[in-house]
Amino acid sequence: xASRTRTELPTVLVxxxxxxxxxxxQEYLRRDGLWVEATGxxxxxxxxxxxxxxxxxxxxxxxxxxxxxxxxRRIRTFSDCYVIMLTARADEVDRLIxxxxxxxxxxxxxxxPRELVLRVRAMLRRSRPESAAExxxxxxxxxxxxxxxxxxxxxxxxxxxxxxEFELLSALITEPGTAKSRRELITQVWGEExxxxxxxxxxxxxxxxxxxxxxxxxxxxIHTVRGVGxxxxxxx
Numbered sequence: 001x002a003s004r005t006r007t008e009l010p011t012v013l014v015x016x017x018x019x020x021x022x023x024x025x026q027e028y029l030r031r032d033g034l035w036v037e038a039t040g041x042x043x044x045x046x047x048x049x050x051x052x053x054x055x056x057x058x059x060x061x062x063x064x065x066x067x068x069x070x071x072x073r074r075i076r077t078f079s080d081c082y083v084i085m086l087t088a089r090a091d092e093v094d095r096l097i098x099x100x101x102x103x104x105x106x107x108x109x110x111x112x113p114r115e116l117v118l119r120v121r122a123m124l125r126r127s128r129p130e131s132a133a134e135x136x137x138x139x140x141x142x143x144x145x146x147x148x149x150x151x152x153x154x155x156x157x158x159x160x161x162x163x164x165e166f167e168l169l170s171a172l173i174t175e176p177g178t179a180k181s182r183r184e185l186i187t188q189v190w191g192e193e194x195x196x197x198x199x200x201x202x203x204x205x206x207x208x209x210x211x212x213x214x215x216x217x218x219x220x221x222i223h224t225v226r227g228v229g230x231x232x233x234x235x236x
Contacts (some may be wrong), residue, residue, distance in 0.1 A: 009035040010124050011052055015071065016047040016060040016086060027122065028113040042066025046074045046182065054081055056123045058116065059103070060082055061087040069101055076102040080163050083125040084116070099203045104164040105190065106200075117196065122191030126167060138173040138223050143212060145173045154212055164189065164210045168201070172222065172232035181229040205230060 016022050017040040029036045039045050042063045049057060057075065061068040072083055085103040099106065105119055135150045144153045147170055152159040157236055160170065167189045172180065180188075182198040190200075200229055205222060208214075214221045223231050 009033065010056070010057045011035045011037065011054040012058060012120055013048055013052060013054040014038040014058045015063065015068070016040065016058070017064055024113055025116060027115050031116050032121070034120070040064070042068070043190050045071050049075050049079050049081065053079070055118050056082045056084065057085050058086060058120070061085055061089070072101045073141060076162065082126070083165060084119055084123070084163070100173045100207060102162045104162065112235055118193045120131055122194055125191055126163070126189070140173055143221055147174070159211055161208065161211060164204055165211065168204055169208055172230060179225040179228045179231040185229065201229070
């Protein structure tokens with residue numbers, strides 16, 4: 001079988017300064033049929049995302065030249081690629097910092113390369129185009145989500161969301177009034193194979209609420225269902 005080119009395969013950019021780890025991750029991802037590029041420093045990562053337009057970036061938090069948080073911030077100014085943050089530090093602060101700048105998922109070192117491949121595959125499944133039957137505009141008071149155009153509008157102003165924030169909001173607004181557990185939202189947005197802390201959902205919901213000016217104490221849109229998860233109310 002003839003080898004396939006980069007334009008024919010999903011591209012994953014691995015950004016980590018641990019060369020043995022990068023080689024191992026590259027091998028696993030390539031075996032899984034993906035095109036993989038890599039770099040070991042932050043400034044090069046930003047430039048490569050602009051040039052390669054990868055679907056997924058696997059991004060280490062601790063990088064020379066520019067840390068992963070700043071790399072993610074800069075990437076988010078021009079790209080909606082999925083970002084999986086790698087961290088060697090297990091405390092929640094690092095995880096929350098990474099997620100607050102637009103990371104979609106995180107993996108704590110040491111990790112199984114196979115687990116990382118499953119996370120990447122879950123991201124790639126999320127990027128599939130919607131069918132005509134899945135259209136299209138959904139309203140909750142002054143909030144509108146267009147699932148075809150992948151746009152969110154609030155009071156006639158467009159709201160910029162990360163891919164994960166958009167998909168979480170879509171999952172809630174397409175079934176208004178339905179209380180969804182964290183596990184249901186993870187399955188719907190991250191995929192059935194995702195393994196990790198389900199409170200990842202809370203972090204993204206918090207970021208989403210800030211962007212749509214939704215005070216959790218007096219919510220207009222996203223309501224916390226105690227002991228269950230979240231639901232979206234269609235009325236003001």
